[in-house]
Each structure stands twice: as structure tokens, then as C-alpha cells.
Amino acid sequence: MLKIRLMGTKNDIKWFSRILERNKKVNVLQISEPYANKGTNRYYRVYAEVERETEKVQ
Secondary structure: OEEEEEEEOHHHHHHHHHHHHHOOOEEEEEEOOOEEOOOOOOOEEEEEEEEEOOOOOO
């Protein structure tokens, strides 16, 4: 499992979060709510937990 911090504008974070969620090789476990960065009201951060998608054995 990886813990990733994404930082940027809310729109940029939403854009990249959708890319992560659509990627079939990545299983997104959780994405936190946005936290405002100190000293600015434009940039935020979110924390994501992801893991590799395991191949299903038939």
C-alpha cells in the first residue's frame, strides 16, 4: 500500500483523483477531504491510500 499526498488547486486534485480511480492497475482505498494549505486559500492537499490491483486467478 502507498500513502500519497496530493497538493494543488481543488480542480487539479479532483482531476488527478479521477485518473487514479479509473486506472485499472491501481485500487484506490481512500481519498481524504481537502485540507487548506497554510498561508494560502488557493492550494489544498489530500491524502490518498492506494494499492496495486491484484490479478484475479480463474
